Amino acid sequence: MRQLRPTDLKRLHREWNRRSAGRLALLLDGVQSPFNVGSIVRTAAAYRVEHLYLAGPTASPVAAKAAKVALGTERYLSWTVFERGPDAADAARDDGYHVIGLELADAAVPLHQLTAGPDVCLALGNEDHGLSPATLSACDAVAFLPLMGRVGSLNVATAAAVAIYELRRQGWT
Numbered sequence: 001m002r003q004l005r006p007t008d009l010k011r012l013h014r015e016w017n018r019r020s021a022g023r024l025a026l027l028l029d030g031v032q033s034p035f036n037v038g039s040i041v042r043t044a045a046a047y048r049v050e051h052l053y054l055a056g057p058t059a060s061p062v063a064a065k066a067a068k069v070a071l072g073t074e075r076y077l078s079w080t081v082f083e084r085g086p087d088a089a090d091a092a093r094d095d096g097y098h099v100i101g102l103e104l105a106d107a108a109v110p111l112h113q114l115t116a117g118p119d120v121c122l123a124l125g126n127e128d129h130g131l132s133p134a135t136l137s138a139c140d141a142v143a144f145l146p147l148m149g150r151v152g153s154l155n156v157a158t159a160a161a162v163a164i165y166e167l168r169r170q171g172w173t
Contacts, residue, residue, distance in 0.1 A: 038069025
């Protein structure tokens with residue numbers, strides 16, 4: 001076994017790109033840490049997220065600390081800024097996305113059991129408080145990531161990576 005050469009890697013990425021028909025966007029509702037935003041941006045660029053809806057006090061993807069973590073991948077994404085999360089959710093819906101909140105809430109279902117559809121905007125909330133109540137209410141559906149250990153939640157950037165992968169995986173199967 002050997003590592004893939006650059007040409008092999010490009011071929012592999014093209015193959016998975018062809019298998020991914022649906023559109024994916026992210027709504028970041030008050031994600032204040034530029035390190036988390038940078039990590040989310042890098043994952044988003046790797047999984048062909050088409051747009052970011054940034055709400056409230058979310059750090060900018062071009063802030064110095066966010067850009068350092070994103071390693072220049074912010075250039076592959078577009079984003080718009082909104083004062084409030086519900087306005088961002090409305091804009092995502094107007095753009096044809098089904099808005100799914102990722103939150104530990106009483107009506108949430110495990111993400112792998114949710115039939116998401118082809119065009120999804122995944123809403124992620126603040127590092128400490130999650131989605132604002134107003135943004136949570138503006139979501140079309142709410143899902144969570146089942147955890148089994150003694151830790152009750154994940155870092156928002158880690159949760160974003162797991163959820164983005166799961167949404168893409170659903171499109172591949």
